[in-house]
Amino acid sequence: MAKGKGYQKFQAEFTKTAGKIAANKLLLTLRDSFIIVAATSMIAGFAIMIQNVFVDPTNGLIFGKQGLGLGRLISGSWAAWGKSGLFNGLTTTGNLIGLVSNGSLNTFAILLVVIFSHTFSRKYFPKSKEHMTSVLYALGAFFICMPWKFQYTPDGAKKPIDVLNYMDTTFFGTKGVFAALLISGFAVWIYNKVLAKNFTIKMPDSVPPAVARSFESLIPGVITMGVFIILTGISTTFTGETMPELLLTALQKPALAISGTGLFAFVSQITWSLLQWFGIHPTSIWGPIFGLTWNINDTQNMLGQAQHVYSTLFMNFSTVAAGSCSVSPVLALMLFSKRLAAKKVSKIALMPAIFNISEPVTFGLPIILNPLYFIPWLVAQPLAFYIGLFFTRIGFIGPIVNNVPWTVPTLLSGLLYTGSINGLIVQAVIVLITTAIYVPFIRMDNKLNPDNPDKEMENAATEALGA
């Protein structure tokens, strides 16, 4: 591989452009917000996984028919198991565990309003004295815009009736994600802009400062609330729908549709490894994009509302926790590298790689910016993704519905993501194939950069003489 001038120029440009995008304030704000909110999704996902895999007395891995079938062993038959006290106890426990969704996945949009408005205020208005006031008005604005009507079909009725002043709670969850971000961001922006313009009530100096401060936010607050009241009035008058409903149909549904296409998946996976090879962490750029698309799919899958094949969970399952199969290069090095330095790196990198941390191998070998490893690195991630996709399409595994923290070691995570041994098998296949991809390149490395070139030359010479 010749490193020409053109290549170096391209590399510099690429890194600069990608760096600019990654440093974009709005993307950072989104990324940080999603990371914070993801903690609650992870807790809920973990709880739901425990419920699906271990507790569930009918379909779980421990008691159910597909798993070990302990239920029948305990009670003698499936019918008796269904009537047993343990079965009922497990069902009740499962229902209680299910409540975690109400505090996380089902109210995802509200949690996002709080976190996003706070992060937005911190990043865009760092001089603001009180970021919580921004959160206050963002929440207020969000609820002003909500559809305060609820359609309910009583038993035996033909037509649903409109119940006014009750909220359609589906907008608290995944349906309200775009609305949450746009409305809260806009609210924080208006509030802080007006505040900066000093449209505040000035108190004489004899008034205690704490009292004066409580009046400070009044006018900006009134204006912020007013803007959203007017906007809601306009949208309901002209379209009959509130803004969250409009945003759902105009932005969120198209975005989710695009993210469900094969092209989107392909582009995301290829650029993921490409960015990483250039030494830029892909989450800085893809994190916010996935947050608006595949993470919503995750949540719907976890709640059993949908069965999306493409999701962040699936990507983590198939590409071995987005560490671009960090296990594979390390394994391949341990088995096939003859270079002392590379062997040493693989020893250091093994433990982190088992927990899906790839940096020690990518920076240590290095793989990053190393032309020799460009091809296997670029290919491994999309290939892993598509192997996982293949097994999903033929029905060997279902869409991923369990949320497993991405640091759970490979193979074990496959078992937990899918709740069946098949997930483990698929991950094993992926690790084998992606490891094999590295082998020819490691052999090339052995040849190109031998530890003691003289000896190699001697060998070559004796071979040549002997021939």
Add this chain to the structure above:
Amino acid sequence: MKQLKIAIFCSGGFSTSLIGAKMQKVYDAEKKDVKVDAYDFGMVDEVGDDVDVILLAPQIGWAFDQTKEGHPNTKVILLTMQQFGSMDGQVLVDVLKEKGID
């Protein structure tokens, strides 16, 4: 002698936590009053002004300039690929020593 605080940042704070722990061991062995903490880059605005040295991992090299601007009173050092890739606490402690931080 006040405690020297070093904050080391990467994208997620995972790989740097490994290096941070190794650096801490080196400093502890040398009986120096130094505290090394690893963070994800989202925290830089919050801790940047409270520490003496900010170390940036190479995968967030693009943030070097903005970090320097944002924290004029803190020494910001961008680690090279080799330094970061060594995953060796001693190497990084030596890098800091060269820059006069001890």
